[in-house]
Amino acid sequence: EIASGDWSSDVCSSDLFPSHDSxxxxxxxxxAVSKECxxxxxxxxxxxxxxxxxxxxxxxxxxxxxxxxxxxxLVWMGFAIxxxxxxxRFIFGADRIQNINYSVQTxxxxxxxxx
Numbered sequence: 001e002i003a004s005g006d007w008s009s010d011v012c013s014s015d016l017f018p019s020h021d022s023x024x025x026x027x028x029x030x031x032a033v034s035k036e037c038x039x040x041x042x043x044x045x046x047x048x049x050x051x052x053x054x055x056x057x058x059x060x061x062x063x064x065x066x067x068x069x070x071x072x073x074l075v076w077m078g079f080a081i082x083x084x085x086x087x088x089r090f091i092f093g094a095d096r097i098q099n100i101n102y103s104v105q106t107x108x109x110x111x112x113x114x115x
Contacts, residue, residue, distance in 0.1 A: 042078030054080040061099040081114045
């Protein structure tokens, strides 16, 4: 349920970048589904919420939105736990619902592993 709505891409995304121009810079330069984007989002989330743990996920769940360089199922995740920040890249598959579920499950497993 957390990431099942089309609205999930809009939640807080503009607050996670220092300025509107930096959102445009990242998306235009790297694309929304990129290491650079999830890295900036996870840093912004950690700062915005003053939290010890933050997670960012950006992906192409499908069925549309794919390119030859970024296929359906491509997911980038960012993790910030205390002072450690990492990113991970995954390619899950062609099924939208499975991609969303795998993304959430994988992110939770990684957070537990990093604690």
